[in-house]
Amino acid sequence: MEETTPGGRRPTMADVAKRVGVSRALVSLVFRNQPGAGEETRRRVLEAADELGYRPDSAARLLARGRSRTIGVMLTLHQPFEADLVEGVYPEAERLGYDVLLSASAPGRDESKAVEALLSHRCEALILLGSTASIARLDELGRRSAVVVIGRTARGANVDSVHTAEGKGVRQVVNHLVELGHRHIAHIDGGKEPGAAERRRAYRAAMRRHQLTEEIRVVPGAHNEDAGIAAGRLFLSEERLPTAVFAGNDRCAMGLLHTLGRAGIDVPGEVSVVGFDDSHLSHLSHIDLSTVRQDAVRMAEHAVRFVVERLDDSTLDPREAVLDPKLVVRGTSAAPPSATGSAGPDDCRCSPRGHRAGH
Template identity: 55%
Template sequence: MAARVGLSTASVSLVLRGAPGPSERTRQRVLKAAADLGYRPDRNASLLARRRTRLLGVMVNIHSPFHAELVEHLHTAAEAVGYDLALSTQTRTRDEDTAVDTLLAFRSEALILLGPAAPAATLTALDRKVPVIAVGRRITGAALDVVRTADDDGVGRVVDHLVGLGHRSIAYVDGGRGVIATDRRRGYRTAMRRHGMDGHSRVLPGDHTEQSGERAARHLLDDGEPPTAVVAFNDQCAIGVLTALTRAGVAVPREMSVAGYDDDALSRLSCFDLTTVSQGAEEQARRAVAAAVERLDQGRTTPREVVLPPRLVVRGSTGAVHKGRKDTRNFRS
C-alpha cells in the first residue's frame, strides 16, 4: 500500500492507526487506497505488536558468586515495580555478544549488564536499540546508564585498614585485564603511595578465580620474604590465597592477613571469615532497576552514572602484625 500511494510505510501506519501527524490530504489518499485494496486491519496482530513484555534482560557471569547475589536482588527490585527478568549467561565458551543477542531475542525492553567488558562504543550502539544499564564497571565516554561502586576507593580502604594494623609489606593479587581490574589496581598503588610505601608495592598477576589466588600465594611463600598481608582482586581470588596458606601451614591472620573484594556469600562463611569490601549488591540492584524504569516508563533520555561508596567489612582474616612475624620467611608451600 505504501508504494501505491507514494508514501513511507511509517506514514501509512500512522494513518491506519489514527495517530496524529499526517495531513488531511495524506489521510484521504491512504484511506482511499485501503478501501480500493479491501484492506482490513488485523487487530490481533496490532495488539501483539504493541504488547509489552515487561522483561528486563540481565547478562550474568555464571562463575561469579557476586553476580548470583546481584540477580537475586534484581528479581526483588523488578517484581516490586511490575517487571520480570530474562537471564542470559556468560560462560567460558559463551561470550557477551551471544548473551546479549539471546536477551534481545526474548524482547527484553531494557538490558542490565553485570560487569560488561565490551568497549564503550559497542555499549553505546547497543543503547540505541534498547536502554542499557551497565552495573559494576566505570565506562568513560559512553552515553548510557551506569551503576557502580568506586572500586579504587574500596581497595584503598583495605590498604588503610591494614596499615592501621601495623602492616607495611602488603602485596596485591591483580584481576587481569579490564576496567574493573585497572581501577582496583590503581586503588592499591595510590593507597600505598599515600602511606609512603610505594617502594614496597608488589602486584602479582592473577584473575577472577580461586586458582589464581593459590598460584599467587605459592609464589609469595616461595619468595623467601613473603609479605605480612595480601589484598586480592576479589573474594574468589582471596579464598584461593587462604587455601594455599592453610595447606602451607601459615596461620591467618597471625602470620599473614588476607583481604578480598565483593563481600560475596562465600566470604561470610565461618571457614573463611574474610575481610572484604562490600559493593552494596542490594542497592546496586535497586538503582539499576530504577534506571531501567526511568528510561522505559518515564521517558528519561539523559544518561546517568550512579557511584555508590564501598564499605569495608572487617572479619577474622586480618589482624595486627604479630611479633613473631619474621619467622614467616621460612615458610614454603
C-alpha cells in the first residue's frame, strides 16, 4: 500500500509513470477516467500508484485545469441545523463531481474572512449558511463567483437563495395552536438571524388573521438556548404565562423547555411550545418537540444544483428555491389548560385562570 519515494517527497505522477514505464500523460488519463488508455495499462498504473501511495495533488490539478470544481461552504459551526445541511451538501456535490471545502466563521473570524479563505482556495462556488452579510456585499460576491445563500432571502443581489417558506410554516404553527384553543401565543424571535424577520412578520400576520391582534407578543431573542432561557424567565416573572410559545428555532425552544421544566411548569399541560427547524434536537425521542420541519437534505441539494448550474451558465438570473415546510406535531403542543374544545372567535382577552407555578 505504501513505499517511500526516493527523497521522502510525496510521490507524483512522474514517479508512477516511471514505475510503470509509460508517460506522465497516460497516468493523467487513467486518473481522470478518460478514454485513451488500454485496459491492461490502466490496471498497471493504478497498481503502481497504490504501491507508491500516490494521491493526485489537487492544488496542481486545480491550477492546471481552468476550473477547480470546488464548492466552498461557509458555516458557523454552532447551529445543528447547519450540520444537517453540510451532510446534505457532501453527497450531492460528489455526485456532480465537485469537491467541498468548509470554512467556519467564529468570534474573531468574521464572515468575510471565512469567505476570503474559501475564495483564495479557488472555490468557484460558495454556499453560505447563516450568512448575515448585507445585500450589497452578497451582490459583490455574486459577481465574483456563483453564490447561493441558504436560510434567507437575497433579493436584489446577484445570488441564488434556498430557504423555507417561513411564512407558511409559521402560519401552520399559529393555525395549529389556535385550533387547539390557544389565544395567548407568544413568539420568541431570532433578532437578526437568518429567517427571523420573516418568521416574526408571519407570526404577526397570522395572529391578525385570527383576530388575535391584541394578543400579539414578540419577545426579542436569538436562535440559541440562552434566548429561550431568558424568555422563559421573563414569562415566569410575569403575572401569567402565555398558553403557547412559538420559539424562533429549536435551540431556543430547548432553552425554554428547560426553564419551564425546572420551574415545574407542565408542557404541554400548561404551556405549549413549538420550535422551528426540526434539527436533530427535536427528533430526540423524549424531547419530542413540535416543530416546523425544514428538509435539510433537499435544501442542500437545491443549493448545490443551483451553484453548479450557475457555473455552467453565469448569465442565469438569480433564482430562489422556496421549500414548503411542514408542521410536525409532537408532544409539546396540546390544548390550553381550560379549553375543552376549540375556542370560539369571541374576543375575551382574559385567560380563564392565572398560571404561575412556584419554583
